[in-house]
Amino acid sequence: MNREKRTEIFRRLRAQRPHPTTELNYDTPFELLVAVVLSAQATDVGVNKATDRLFPVANTPEAILALGVDGLKEYIKTIGLFNSKANNVIKLCEQLLAFHGGEVPRDRAALEALPGVGRKTANVVLNTAFGEPTIAVDTHIFRVSNRTRIAPGKNVNEVEQRLLRVVPEEFKRDCHHWLILHGRYTCVARKPKCGECIIADLCEFPRSQRPT
Structure with a gap:
């Protein structure tokens, strides 16, 4: 996947969720x-x-x-x-x-x-909590990164390091939240909702494997 495609993917994810954050409740x-x-x-x-x-x-x-x-x-x-x-x-x-x-x-x-x-x-x-541009790779982010080919890797550390290399700087701080929410609600494990996905045309998941 090239830089232009990744940039457009994150532009769309940002437009969909301009201020993403964790779904855990916390104040401090x-x-x-x-x-x-x-x-x-x-x-x-x-x-x-x-x-x-x-x-x-x-x-x-x-x-x-x-x-x-x-x-x-x-x-x-x-x-x-x-x-x-x-x-x-x-x-x-x-x-x-x-x-x-x-x-x-x-x-x-x-x-x-x-x-x-x-x-x-x-x-x-x-x-x-502190606004650092770190990327925590959980099962959702691992799946989305590999399925879309945004940042494929054999394990969570490989995916994290690749994301840190390839995600444009302007998107790094919120990248973690966009990918986890996309994986939680759209690019789900068993039957991804490709028909309602805002990045479906940019995704490199083989069309033959996409649910109809």
């Missing part, structure tokens, strides 16, 4: 960090249901530590893997207080050193 970088940690192998809708109950009660490291592991589990037990996630969030809060004054660091290495935080989570926080 800390709330976002906790929500993203909880969202692993879970839906944003499911996480929001839990955090809509949790955050009014505890939305700082100190307040969550005061709940303790068992108290936190009561709020997030509807989310998959809640036992390990509760342990990670508690340890994460301890480290934020011990090493970062209770604040979420604006640094990749510091974020990835926190329990339960990998590269994807760090990218989401850096992008969404």
